[in-house]
Amino acid sequence: MARPPTPDRVNLARSNVLLVDHNQKSLDMLSSIFHGFGVKQQIKCGSAPEAVSIMETRDVDLVLIDCSMPEMDGYDFTRWLRRETPPPMRYTPVILLTGHASQSKVHKGRDCGASFVVTKPLTPTVLLQRILWLGADERSFVECETYVGPDRRVRNFGPPMGMKGRRSGDLSEHVGAATEANMDQSDIDMLMKPMKVSL
């Protein structure tokens, strides 16, 4: 059965959201946006090492972290979360926020395992849409030697079903409801039965 479209109503009241940015002004603005989204439990911190210790002691449902920070940046934090922490903590959704991505960081952004990268200029509408996408995320989680995180091969999947922005050719992992009657068992057997072919 196809996934129902995202409801008009969403509930973030019980979500614990960790906001990480070394720029206090940006952190305050981000916090105001999440107040507007109805998030009551916000944990704000000014560095990734601080965020690491918070993750180790508290339950967090969503992380928003700035990409470029001194010491440990958002990419390294995400990489740590995906590779160094036990499940289910390592599956925590992470949204990376970036203004300008320097050339040296482009590969880090691709490989760190973030759920989404949101580029500025940023609007509350775009941010909420990405959170809704996380709620309806169809992607598998991948664990291998070189990468841990959501499946990056999303080009042909497009946004989750029921969301704006899907193209007609976008694929879905949902099989959907049957449109024809079930095959007869003898027909199925015939599909698998080796038969002599006369040429």
Add this chain to the structure above:
Amino acid sequence: MTEARTFKIKSTLARQLHEPGGRHVRDLERQATAQLETHRDDAMATVGETLTTLEALCAQAPDGAGPQVYALASSIVDTAGYFDTGPLFEAAYSLCEISDRMIEAEAWRWPSIQVHAQALRLILTGGCRTGRTSDALLAGLRSITQSR
């Protein structure tokens, strides 16, 4: 080499989003935009202060200041990027781009940076409005960035 393992995860966030008692998406967007708007004046003042620091650096033009210029430009992008600042954001982004490239290429040229700082000041003084002046300024910055 170990094989890749793929599996489905249902996050706690996904479950919470659909819990009863939620609010309309449009209301949440409206409320968040209103909350964010309360920071606008303060944020633009911060952008102005950062630009003043950048101008002072441009006046001194010291050696090895590339990373500092990039950090200041990046800070403007980060703060201005929460609002519709049109040409200001674009000019600051262009400064990030050119300073990043010059750092990578180890070929620093202060005049390119100084032109960006002047354009940023003009745009900020003009209230970040889009118009002929800002279009001409941005076209000039683009030609500098593309020529690098």
